[in-house]
Amino acid sequence: MTENLHLWAIPLLPLAGAAINGLLGRHFKNAVVSTVALFFTAMSFGWAAWAVKSAWPGGNIALPHTETVGTWIWAGKFTVPFGFYLDQLSMIMVLVVTGVGFLIHIYSVGYMAHEGGYYRFFAYLNLFMFFMLTLVLANNYLLMFVGWEGVGLASYLLIGFFFLKDSAADAGKKAFIVNRIGDFAFLIGMFLIIQHWGSLNYDVVFNGVSQLSPEAGWGLLTAIALCLMFGAAGKSAQVPLYVWLPDAMEGPTPVSALIHAATMVTAGIYMIARSNAIFSRAPHALEVVAIIGCLTAIFAATMGMAQTDIKRVLAYSTVSQLGYMFLACGVAAYSAAIFHLMTHAFFKALLFLGAGSVIHAVGGEQDMRRMGGLRKLIPRTFWVVTIATIAIAGIPPFAGFFSKDEILGQVFASPHGGKILWAVGLLTAGLTSFYMFRLWFMTFFGELKLGSVDVGEEAHKASAPAHAAHDAASHAHGHADDQSHGHGGVHESPWIMIAPLMVLALFSIVGGWVGVPASMGGHNEIGNFLSPVMHASTTAKIVAVERGSEAAGHQTEEPKENSSEELMLAGTSVLVALIGFYFAWLLYYKRPELPDRITAKIHGIYLLVLHKYYVDEGYGQLIVKPLLALSTVVFWRGVDQGVIDGLVNGAGSASKGIGGELRRIQSGNIRSYAAWVAIGGAAVIAYMIWIGVAK
Amino acid sequence: MVPLSWYLILSAVLFCLGVLGFLLKRNIITIFMSIELMLNAVNLTFVAFANYWNAHGGLLPSGKPVVGLSGHVFVFFVMVVAAAEAAVGLAIIIAVFRTRETLNVDRVNLLKL
Numbered sequence: 001m002t003e004n005l006h007l008w009a010i011p012l013l014p015l016a017g018a019a020i021n022g023l024l025g026r027h028f029k030n031a032v033v034s035t036v037a038l039f040f041t042a043m044s045f046g047w048a049a050w051a052v053k054s055a056w057p058g059g060n061i062a063l064p065h066t067e068t069v070g071t072w073i074w075a076g077k078f079t080v081p082f083g084f085y086l087d088q089l090s091m092i093m094v095l096v097v098t099g100v101g102f103l104i105h106i107y108s109v110g111y112m113a114h115e116g117g118y119y120r121f122f123a124y125l126n127l128f129m130f131f132m133l134t135l136v137l138a139n140n141y142l143l144m145f146v147g148w149e150g151v152g153l154a155s156y157l158l159i160g161f162f163f164l165k166d167s168a169a170d171a172g173k174k175a176f177i178v179n180r181i182g183d184f185a186f187l188i189g190m191f192l193i194i195q196h197w198g199s200l201n202y203d204v205v206f207n208g209v210s211q212l213s214p215e216a217g218w219g220l221l222t223a224i225a226l227c228l229m230f231g232a233a234g235k236s237a238q239v240p241l242y243v244w245l246p247d248a249m250e251g252p253t254p255v256s257a258l259i260h261a262a263t264m265v266t267a268g269i270y271m272i273a274r275s276n277a278i279f280s281r282a283p284h285a286l287e288v289v290a291i292i293g294c295l296t297a298i299f300a301a302t303m304g305m306a307q308t309d310i311k312r313v314l315a316y317s318t319v320s321q322l323g324y325m326f327l328a329c330g331v332a333a334y335s336a337a338i339f340h341l342m343t344h345a346f347f348k349a350l351l352f353l354g355a356g357s358v359i360h361a362v363g364g365e366q367d368m369r370r371m372g373g374l375r376k377l378i379p380r381t382f383w384v385v386t387i388a389t390i391a392i393a394g395i396p397p398f399a400g401f402f403s404k405d406e407i408l409g410q411v412f413a414s415p416h417g418g419k420i421l422w423a424v425g426l427l428t429a430g431l432t433s434f435y436m437f438r439l440w441f442m443t444f445f446g447e448l449k450l451g452s453v454d455v456g457e458e459a460h461k462a463s464a465p466a467h468a469a470h471d472a473a474s475h476a477h478g479h480a481d482d483q484s485h486g487h488g489g490v491h492e493s494p495w496i497m498i499a500p501l502m503v504l505a506l507f508s509i510v511g512g513w514v515g516v517p518a519s520m521g522g523h524n525e526i527g528n529f530l531s532p533v534m535h536a537s538t539t540a541k542i543v544a545v546e547r548g549s550e551a552a553g554h555q556t557e558e559p560k561e562n563s564s565e566e567l568m569l570a571g572t573s574v575l576v577a578l579i580g581f582y583f584a585w586l587l588y589y590k591r592p593e594l595p596d597r598i599t600a601k602i603h604g605i606y607l608l609v610l611h612k613y614y615v616d617e618g619y620g621q622l623i624v625k626p627l628l629a630l631s632t633v634v635f636w637r638g639v640d641q642g643v644i645d646g647l648v649n650g651a652g653s654a655s656k657g658i659g660g661e662l663r664r665i666q667s668g669n670i671r672s673y674a675a676w677v678a679i680g681g682a683a684v685i686a687y688m689i690w691i692g693v694a695k
Numbered sequence: 696m697v698p699l700s701w702y703l704i705l706s707a708v709l710f711c712l713g714v715l716g717f718l719l720k721r722n723i724i725t726i727f728m729s730i731e732l733m734l735n736a737v738n739l740t741f742v743a744f745a746n747y748w749n750a751h752g753g754l755l756p757s758g759k760p761v762v763g764l765s766g767h768v769f770v771f772f773v774m775v776v777a778a779a780e781a782a783v784g785l786a787i788i789i790a791v792f793r794t795r796e797t798l799n800v801d802r803v804n805l806l807k808l
Binding site: 678 | 803804
């Protein structure tokens with residue numbers, strides 16, 4: 001312990017903001033609310049930056065750096081501290097969370113300006129920051145779990161922010177409940193860890209894992225890894241638990257950007273990367289992770305192609321990109337996963353915020369079919385969204401290219417991966433490029449179908465579709481207030497919204513440059529930076545059951561002989577991205593009548609995709625309905641009404657009946673009372689005599 | 696000398712008569728008299744035992760000899776209490792008679808549900 005960085009302040013600062021705004025914000029002016037929220041978030045970001053700078057590898061602070069501020073649970077030998085853990089992995093996470101979080105806070109000031117519940121929004125947002133930072137800074141699984149549940153809570157509150165709208169309230173509940181299924185598995189995983197190592201502290205557990213002999217603990221580690229993986233699948237919206245994320249788009253757009261794209265949903269990836277010591281020793285669990293990630297990536301990408309709601313396209317894109325990260329974890333390329341997590345945080349937050357800016361501009365409309373031609377009307381938004389679209393499509397030298405290429409390369413080369421996983425990943429990359437450019441063309445090119453620029457507010461309101469009614473209404477209000485801007489209908493967002501977009505756009509361009517692979521003349525700094533954290537897996541892997549498996553940090557030494565192959569892989573993925581772009585261009589720009597003809601041709605498949613493969617309906621029929629029936633018939637009517645109410649009512653009616661019978665004794669007849677006294681007296685005497693005889 | 700058991704048998708007979716009178720008679724005055732009979736049956740037991748222990752030098756559980764007059768003293772206590780009780784009881788009987796105009800206990804049965 002060299003220097004005290006007071007890491008506890010990083011999460012607690014936003015908590016203070018949440019407390020002030022949550023308890024007193026009702027009485028504040030909007031400007032005060034946003035000042036408080038921004039101040040504490042900025043402080044947190046500053047503190048995090050300072051801590052990272054002070055603890056930068058090579059300095060006088062040994063990493064991982066642990067700070068314990070107290071004991072939380074103390075039961076026999078088992079203790080859980082309030083401990084914070086700073087290493088290369090949590091450095092990246094904490095900077096992404098506070099940095100992107102701060103930018104989104106700024107954006108929200110503009111975006112939420114005309115919404116009700118302004119203070120509530122910022123209180124929740126700050127609360128989210130607190131829990132997310134707890135999650136990434138905890139030094140044990142239980143404290144991580146606190147953050148894990150807390151971000152779920154914040155997510156629930158923010159998805160259901162427009163709680164008067166039924167669909168928003170339902171979406172909040174859905175997110176919470178689906179997450180709970182994953183959390184259950186996470187808890188079981190933690191119980192297994194406690195049982196075998198008696199502690200949840202990362203250092204104890206990972207040490208314990210690395211000290212197991214190669215053959216030992218295989219089943220145990222696989223079980224733990226699978227439990228953790230399932231928990232991560234819930235939080236990170238993977239098959240089969242991804243269904244909550246698209247619905248989560250009911251929340252305000254900055255929430256979608258912060259929670260459901262950049263930070264919270266990546267918690268599962270973080271958790272797996274954090275637990276790499278366990279996962280790397282459980283190759284079968286890794287296989288499952290890779291397959292789930294791969295399935296999610298392709299599945300969500302195809303669903304994203306048919307969506308018409310701009311936010312839902314991005315939601316499925318998020319699910320798909322998270323699938324990529326899962327896939328990377330599954331081939332033990334944790335560094336690549338974290339790299340993609342970081343770049344994804346930049347460009348996906350940018351996409352969501354850009355989409356928010358578009359929605360803001362067109363008065364709450366979310367249906368892309370009604371958009372178009374916005375390129376000229378909101379040029380700044382157009383340019384930043386363009387940057388983000390190129391970044392996510394994987395075209396060099398934007399950020400997404402390097403991280404995606406890193407993942408695909410690792411999948412191709414890693415012994416855990418394989419050609420099939422790689423091919424699916426590549427196909428997904430093409431689909432990603434296609435649906436993102438589809439969004440881009442539909443939104444920014446062609447004709448504006450809302451009506452012309454001169455159309456006034458009334459037409460906007462009239463054309464607002466039912467499903468976006470609330471947003472539309474609230475934004476239309478915003479418009480009425482914004483009349484002073486003077487453009488009437490579609491207008492560019494205020495600078496307070498555009499400025500964060502520009503910062504994010506910058507990072508969407510340069511964010512990938514920290515991971516330029518050696519084959520392209522870079523040094524893959526991020527891989528080297530993270531390799532100490534993934535070191536446990538390196539050593540473990542050497543002795544792992546699967547001989548010859550590659551270390552997570554192998555990209556540093558291996559690529560020399562394979563650089564041509566890597567370049568070829570990168571070229572392939574760029575080519576695929578361009579093909580995706582070409583088809584999007586062809587279908588949605590050059591010949592916009594083609595999509596209708598194609599969908600008419602393959603009507604069945606189109607409907608299947610449009611309805612998201614009927615997964616929600618399937619879950620409803622296969623799980624929710626039987627569960628509801630079971631609960632109704634067995635648990636409600638049977639156990640609750642039959643057994644529990646039966647016991648309670650039975651006790652009541654039994655005493656009533658007994659009382660009714662005993663009441664007859666009280667006849668009011670004094671001689672019968674006397675007889676009872678006499679009988680009682682006789683019985684006492686008889687007992688005493690019997691006692692005497694027994695002696 | 697009359698043996699102790701004779702006194703006790705007489706006492707038991709008297710007590711049982713009291714009990715039976717209490718249970719079987721309806722007239723409240725007769726019932727009252729039956730109570731007196733029971734009390735006096737007990738008194739007889741007290742004096743009989745007192746006499747018996749005096750004659751045989753019995754010991755208390757604590758090891759001390761039985762003091763000659765303790766049984767007799769209890770009899771006086773019982774008599775005093777019985778007298779007090781008779782006063783209260785007769786007052787109640789008069790009150791009952793005034794309100795119900797009867798001395799039949801079967802008709803004094805207000806104390807029931």
